[in-house]
Protein backbone atom coordinates (compact mmCIF):
# COMPACT_ATOMS: atom_id res chain seq x y z
CA UNK A 447 0.00 0.00 0.00
CA UNK A 448 1.51 3.30 -1.14
CA UNK A 449 -0.02 6.47 0.29
CA UNK A 450 0.70 9.86 -1.29
CA UNK A 451 0.60 12.29 1.65
CA UNK A 452 0.89 16.01 0.90
CA UNK A 453 1.51 18.85 3.35
CA UNK A 454 3.75 16.91 5.74
CA UNK A 455 5.37 20.21 6.81
CA UNK A 456 1.95 21.36 7.95
CA UNK A 457 -0.04 20.67 11.08
CA UNK A 458 -2.43 17.96 9.88
CA UNK A 459 -0.02 16.36 7.40
CA UNK A 460 2.68 16.26 10.07
CA UNK A 461 0.33 14.57 12.51
CA UNK A 462 -0.90 12.08 9.92
CA UNK A 463 2.51 10.96 8.75
CA UNK A 464 3.52 8.70 11.68
CA UNK A 465 0.04 7.19 11.93
CA UNK A 466 -0.16 6.24 8.26
CA UNK A 467 3.50 5.18 8.10
CA UNK A 468 2.75 2.45 10.64
CA UNK A 469 0.75 0.57 8.00
CA UNK A 470 1.86 1.79 4.58
CA UNK A 471 4.68 3.19 2.50
CA UNK A 472 4.41 6.96 2.55
CA UNK A 473 5.25 9.09 -0.47
CA UNK A 474 5.65 12.56 1.00
CA UNK A 475 6.83 15.05 -1.62
CA UNK A 476 7.77 18.56 -0.54
CA UNK A 477 5.66 21.48 -1.72
CA UNK A 478 8.18 22.16 -4.48
CA UNK A 479 8.22 18.51 -5.63
CA UNK A 480 4.40 18.37 -5.79
CA UNK A 481 3.44 22.02 -6.18
CA UNK A 482 -0.29 22.60 -5.92
CA UNK A 483 0.11 26.11 -7.30
CA UNK A 484 1.13 24.48 -10.60
CA UNK A 485 -1.77 22.10 -11.19
CA UNK A 486 -0.70 21.46 -14.79
CA UNK A 487 2.26 19.39 -13.54
CA UNK A 488 0.36 17.24 -11.07
CA UNK A 489 -0.97 14.54 -13.39
CA UNK A 490 2.56 13.58 -14.50
CA UNK A 491 3.71 13.43 -10.88
CA UNK A 492 0.71 11.25 -9.95
CA UNK A 493 1.55 8.92 -12.84
CA UNK A 494 5.10 8.68 -11.44
CA UNK A 495 4.00 8.12 -7.83
CA UNK A 496 1.18 5.63 -8.64
CA UNK A 497 -0.30 5.81 -5.13
CA UNK A 498 -2.99 3.41 -3.88
CA UNK A 499 -4.43 6.17 -1.68
CA UNK A 500 -4.08 9.97 -1.76
CA UNK A 501 -4.32 12.02 1.44
CA UNK A 502 -4.22 15.75 0.73
CA UNK A 503 -4.02 18.07 3.74
CA UNK A 504 -1.83 20.57 1.83
CA UNK A 505 -3.61 23.84 1.24
CA UNK A 506 -3.21 27.58 0.95
CA UNK A 507 -4.16 28.44 4.55
CA UNK A 508 -3.20 32.14 4.86
CA UNK A 509 -6.77 33.35 5.36
CA UNK A 510 -6.08 37.10 5.34
CA UNK A 511 -3.45 37.01 2.60
CA UNK A 512 -5.90 35.11 0.39
CA UNK A 513 -8.00 38.27 0.08
CA UNK A 514 -5.15 39.68 -2.04
CA UNK A 515 -3.94 36.39 -3.56
CA UNK A 516 -7.22 35.07 -4.89
CA UNK A 517 -5.68 33.44 -7.94
CA UNK A 518 -3.04 31.57 -5.93
CA UNK A 519 -5.58 30.48 -3.30
CA UNK A 520 -7.85 29.07 -6.02
CA UNK A 521 -4.97 27.28 -7.78
CA UNK A 522 -3.89 25.51 -4.58
CA UNK A 523 -7.28 25.01 -2.92
CA UNK A 524 -9.55 24.44 -5.90
CA UNK A 525 -7.77 23.69 -9.20
CA UNK A 526 -5.13 21.36 -7.75
CA UNK A 527 -7.68 19.27 -5.78
CA UNK A 528 -9.74 19.08 -8.99
CA UNK A 529 -6.79 17.71 -10.97
CA UNK A 530 -5.91 15.27 -8.19
CA UNK A 531 -9.53 14.13 -7.85
CA UNK A 532 -9.88 13.61 -11.61
CA UNK A 533 -6.74 11.46 -11.65
CA UNK A 534 -7.99 9.58 -8.58
CA UNK A 535 -11.43 8.98 -10.13
CA UNK A 536 -9.90 7.76 -13.40
CA UNK A 537 -7.66 5.27 -11.60
CA UNK A 538 -10.19 4.35 -8.87
CA UNK A 539 -7.77 5.56 -6.20
CA UNK A 540 -9.50 6.75 -3.01
CA UNK A 541 -8.89 10.37 -1.99
CA UNK A 542 -8.96 11.91 1.48
CA UNK A 543 -9.14 15.71 1.47
CA UNK A 544 -9.71 18.43 4.09
CA UNK A 545 -12.22 21.25 4.23
CA UNK A 546 -13.08 24.07 6.59
CA UNK A 547 -15.79 25.74 8.65
CA UNK A 548 -15.02 28.82 6.51
CA UNK A 549 -17.22 27.40 3.73
CA UNK A 550 -20.17 28.60 5.86
CA UNK A 551 -21.40 32.15 6.45
CA UNK A 552 -21.55 31.65 10.22
CA UNK A 553 -25.07 32.98 10.65
CA UNK A 554 -27.33 31.84 13.49
CA UNK A 555 -26.47 29.51 16.36
CA UNK A 556 -27.09 26.07 14.86
CA UNK A 557 -24.33 23.50 14.28
CA UNK A 558 -23.71 22.91 10.58
CA UNK A 559 -24.24 19.40 9.28
CA UNK A 560 -22.36 18.04 6.27
CA UNK A 561 -25.20 18.99 3.91
CA UNK A 562 -26.00 22.40 5.41
CA UNK A 563 -26.06 25.23 2.86
CA UNK A 564 -22.65 26.79 2.29
CA UNK A 565 -21.94 30.49 1.80
CA UNK A 566 -18.33 31.49 2.29
CA UNK A 567 -17.59 35.08 3.33
CA UNK A 568 -13.85 35.07 2.51
CA UNK A 569 -11.69 34.27 -0.51
CA UNK A 570 -10.09 31.40 1.44
CA UNK A 571 -13.56 29.96 2.20
CA UNK A 572 -14.61 30.36 -1.45
CA UNK A 573 -11.46 28.64 -2.68
CA UNK A 574 -11.84 25.72 -0.25
CA UNK A 575 -15.50 25.28 -1.17
CA UNK A 576 -14.57 25.26 -4.86
CA UNK A 577 -12.12 22.45 -4.07
CA UNK A 578 -14.78 20.43 -2.25
CA UNK A 579 -17.23 20.87 -5.13
CA UNK A 580 -14.62 19.87 -7.71
CA UNK A 581 -13.75 16.70 -5.79
CA UNK A 582 -17.41 15.71 -5.58
CA UNK A 583 -17.88 16.45 -9.29
CA UNK A 584 -14.91 14.26 -10.24
CA UNK A 585 -17.04 11.33 -9.10
CA UNK A 586 -14.33 9.15 -7.55
CA UNK A 587 -14.37 7.59 -4.09
CA UNK A 588 -13.50 10.33 -1.61
CA UNK A 589 -13.76 11.53 1.96
CA UNK A 590 -13.59 15.25 2.76
CA UNK A 591 -12.86 15.85 6.45
CA UNK A 592 -14.26 19.27 7.34
CA UNK A 593 -12.48 20.75 10.32
CA UNK A 594 -11.99 24.05 12.20
CA UNK A 595 -9.61 26.12 14.33
CA UNK A 596 -6.64 23.76 13.84
CA UNK A 597 -3.59 24.03 16.06
CA UNK A 598 -0.57 21.96 17.08
CA UNK A 599 2.51 22.35 19.25
CA UNK A 600 4.37 23.21 16.02
CA UNK A 601 3.48 25.51 13.16
CA UNK A 602 1.78 28.87 12.91
CA UNK A 603 -1.38 28.79 14.94
CA UNK A 604 -3.42 30.39 17.72
CA UNK A 605 -1.94 28.23 20.50
CA UNK A 606 1.61 29.28 19.69
CA UNK A 607 0.66 32.92 19.15
CA UNK A 608 -1.08 33.11 22.53
CA UNK A 609 1.81 31.33 24.27
CA UNK A 610 4.26 33.85 22.82
CA UNK A 611 2.11 36.90 23.58
CA UNK A 612 1.42 35.67 27.14
CA UNK A 613 5.19 35.67 27.73
CA UNK A 614 5.56 39.21 26.33
CA UNK A 615 2.48 41.23 27.32
CA UNK A 616 0.54 42.05 30.49
CA UNK A 617 -2.80 42.22 28.71
CA UNK A 618 -4.24 40.16 25.85
CA UNK A 619 -7.35 41.36 24.03
CA UNK A 620 -9.06 38.43 22.32
CA UNK A 621 -12.21 38.12 20.21
CA UNK A 622 -15.09 36.58 22.17
CA UNK A 623 -17.95 36.61 19.66
CA UNK A 624 -16.82 33.86 17.27
CA UNK A 625 -17.88 30.41 18.45
CA UNK A 626 -16.24 27.16 17.37
CA UNK A 627 -14.21 24.13 18.35
CA UNK A 628 -10.43 24.41 18.66
CA UNK A 629 -9.16 21.20 17.10
CA UNK A 630 -5.74 19.67 17.65
CA UNK A 631 -4.17 18.46 14.41
CA UNK A 632 -3.45 15.19 16.21
CA UNK A 633 -7.15 14.69 16.92
CA UNK A 634 -7.95 15.16 13.22
CA UNK A 635 -5.18 12.78 12.23
CA UNK A 636 -6.35 10.23 14.80
CA UNK A 637 -9.93 10.34 13.49
CA UNK A 638 -8.84 10.01 9.86
CA UNK A 639 -6.48 7.15 10.75
CA UNK A 640 -9.30 5.41 12.65
CA UNK A 641 -11.45 5.58 9.53
CA UNK A 642 -8.80 4.75 6.95
CA UNK A 643 -6.36 2.27 8.48
CA UNK A 644 -8.75 -0.57 9.34
CA UNK A 645 -10.22 -0.28 5.83
CA UNK A 646 -7.13 0.09 3.64
CA UNK A 647 -8.15 -2.92 1.57
CA UNK A 648 -11.68 -1.67 0.85
CA UNK A 649 -11.61 2.13 0.97
CA UNK A 650 -13.31 2.49 -2.42
CA UNK A 651 -16.25 0.54 -1.13
CA UNK A 652 -16.31 2.40 2.21
CA UNK A 653 -16.13 5.82 0.57
CA UNK A 654 -18.75 4.85 -2.03
CA UNK A 655 -21.14 3.93 0.79
CA UNK A 656 -20.26 6.47 3.47
CA UNK A 657 -17.90 8.98 1.86
CA UNK A 658 -18.44 12.59 0.91
CA UNK A 659 -18.03 15.27 3.55
CA UNK A 660 -17.65 14.41 7.23
CA UNK A 661 -17.21 16.95 10.01
CA UNK A 662 -14.07 16.25 12.08
CA UNK A 663 -13.65 18.72 14.94
CA UNK A 664 -13.04 18.37 18.65
CA UNK A 665 -16.16 18.11 20.79
CA UNK A 666 -17.50 21.04 22.79
CA UNK A 667 -17.30 24.70 21.90
CA UNK A 668 -15.79 27.97 23.01
CA UNK A 669 -14.79 31.33 21.58
CA UNK A 670 -11.26 32.59 20.91
CA UNK A 671 -11.19 34.40 24.26
CA UNK A 672 -12.22 31.18 26.04
CA UNK A 673 -9.56 29.23 24.14
CA UNK A 674 -6.89 31.82 24.98
CA UNK A 675 -7.87 31.81 28.66
CA UNK A 676 -7.57 28.02 28.90
CA UNK A 677 -4.17 28.14 27.12
CA UNK A 678 -2.87 30.75 29.57
CA UNK A 679 -4.20 28.80 32.55
CA UNK A 680 -2.66 25.57 31.20
CA UNK A 681 0.74 27.18 30.68
CA UNK A 682 0.66 28.65 34.17
CA UNK A 683 -0.17 25.25 35.67
CA UNK A 684 2.81 23.82 33.82
CA UNK A 685 5.12 26.31 35.57
CA UNK A 686 5.65 28.62 32.61
CA UNK A 687 6.61 32.14 33.69
CA UNK A 688 4.11 34.46 32.00
CA UNK A 689 3.86 38.24 31.82
CA UNK A 690 0.14 38.23 31.15
CA UNK A 691 -2.20 39.36 33.92
CA UNK A 692 -5.53 39.74 32.12
CA UNK A 693 -7.19 38.28 29.04
CA UNK A 694 -9.82 40.78 27.96
CA UNK A 695 -12.79 39.71 25.78
CA UNK A 696 -13.36 41.98 22.78
CA UNK A 697 -15.73 42.06 19.80
CA UNK A 698 -14.74 41.05 16.27
CA UNK A 699 -15.49 44.66 15.29
CA UNK A 700 -12.66 45.77 17.59
CA UNK A 701 -10.13 43.48 15.86
CA UNK A 702 -10.43 44.19 12.14
CA UNK A 703 -8.87 41.65 9.79
CA UNK A 704 -8.63 41.60 5.99
CA UNK A 705 -10.79 38.48 5.74
CA UNK A 706 -14.16 38.09 7.44
CA UNK A 707 -14.57 35.11 9.76
CA UNK A 708 -17.80 33.23 10.49
CA UNK A 709 -19.33 34.12 13.90
CA UNK A 710 -20.70 30.61 14.26
CA UNK A 711 -18.32 27.79 13.32
CA UNK A 712 -20.17 24.99 15.15
CA UNK A 713 -19.95 21.71 13.19
CA UNK A 714 -22.22 18.78 14.04
CA UNK A 715 -20.40 15.53 14.84
CA UNK A 716 -23.23 13.00 14.60
CA UNK A 717 -22.35 11.79 11.08
CA UNK A 718 -18.77 11.02 12.17
CA UNK A 719 -20.05 9.14 15.22
CA UNK A 720 -22.95 7.29 13.58
CA UNK A 721 -21.35 6.32 10.26
CA UNK A 722 -17.74 5.79 11.29
CA UNK A 723 -17.97 5.12 15.04
CA UNK A 724 -15.44 7.88 15.76
CA UNK A 725 -15.95 9.94 18.92
CA UNK A 726 -13.85 13.10 19.09
CA UNK A 727 -12.19 14.24 22.33
CA UNK A 728 -13.38 17.40 24.03
CA UNK A 729 -11.25 20.35 22.89
CA UNK A 730 -9.94 20.90 26.43
CA UNK A 731 -8.72 17.30 26.67
CA UNK A 732 -7.02 17.49 23.27
CA UNK A 733 -5.24 20.70 24.28
CA UNK A 734 -3.34 19.16 27.23
CA UNK A 735 -0.82 17.08 25.24
CA UNK A 736 -0.17 20.00 22.87
CA UNK A 737 0.61 22.29 25.81
CA UNK A 738 2.92 19.58 27.17
CA UNK A 739 4.63 19.41 23.77
CA UNK A 740 5.03 23.17 23.56
CA UNK A 741 6.56 23.40 27.03
CA UNK A 742 8.79 20.34 26.52
CA UNK A 743 10.15 21.83 23.30
CA UNK A 744 11.17 24.92 25.27
CA UNK A 745 9.12 27.14 22.99
CA UNK A 746 7.84 29.22 25.89
CA UNK A 747 9.88 30.82 28.65
CA UNK A 748 10.24 28.65 31.75
CA UNK A 749 10.99 29.76 35.32
CA UNK A 750 14.66 29.74 36.32
Ligand SMILES: NC(=O)c1ccc[n+]([C@@H]2O[C@H](COP(=O)([O-])OP(=O)(O)OC[C@H]3O[C@@H](n4cnc5c(N)ncnc54)[C@H](OP(=O)(O)O)[C@@H]3O)[C@@H](O)[C@H]2O)c1
Nearest residue numbers: 453455456457458477481482483504505507544546593596
Ligand atom coordinates in the same frame (compact mmCIF):
# COMPACT_ATOMS: atom_id res chain seq x y z
N1 LIG B 1 -5.42 25.72 10.02
C1 LIG B 1 -6.72 25.79 10.30
O1 LIG B 1 -7.15 26.44 11.27
C2 LIG B 1 -7.72 25.01 9.46
C3 LIG B 1 -9.08 25.12 9.77
C4 LIG B 1 -9.99 24.42 9.00
C5 LIG B 1 -9.56 23.63 7.96
N2 LIG B 1 -8.23 23.55 7.66
C6 LIG B 1 -7.83 22.72 6.53
O2 LIG B 1 -7.12 21.62 7.06
C7 LIG B 1 -6.10 21.20 6.15
C8 LIG B 1 -4.77 21.14 6.86
O3 LIG B 1 -4.45 22.44 7.35
P1 LIG B 1 -3.15 22.72 8.22
O4 LIG B 1 -3.55 23.63 9.32
O5 LIG B 1 -2.45 21.43 8.52
O6 LIG B 1 -2.30 23.56 7.17
P2 LIG B 1 -0.83 24.18 7.39
O7 LIG B 1 -0.29 23.81 8.71
O8 LIG B 1 -0.93 25.62 7.01
O9 LIG B 1 0.03 23.41 6.30
C9 LIG B 1 -0.24 23.60 4.95
C10 LIG B 1 0.62 22.65 4.15
O10 LIG B 1 0.28 22.85 2.77
C11 LIG B 1 1.50 22.94 2.06
N3 LIG B 1 1.34 23.77 0.88
C12 LIG B 1 1.04 25.10 0.83
N4 LIG B 1 1.09 25.53 -0.44
C13 LIG B 1 1.44 24.45 -1.20
C14 LIG B 1 1.69 24.26 -2.57
N5 LIG B 1 1.58 25.27 -3.45
N6 LIG B 1 2.02 23.03 -3.01
C15 LIG B 1 2.13 22.00 -2.14
N7 LIG B 1 1.94 22.12 -0.82
C16 LIG B 1 1.61 23.35 -0.36
C17 LIG B 1 2.50 23.56 3.01
O11 LIG B 1 3.80 23.23 2.55
P3 LIG B 1 5.05 24.21 2.90
O12 LIG B 1 5.17 24.18 4.40
O13 LIG B 1 6.20 23.57 2.22
O14 LIG B 1 4.68 25.54 2.36
C18 LIG B 1 2.12 22.87 4.32
O15 LIG B 1 2.78 21.64 4.42
C19 LIG B 1 -6.17 22.20 4.99
O16 LIG B 1 -6.98 21.66 3.98
C20 LIG B 1 -6.87 23.40 5.58
O17 LIG B 1 -7.54 24.16 4.60
C21 LIG B 1 -7.29 24.23 8.41
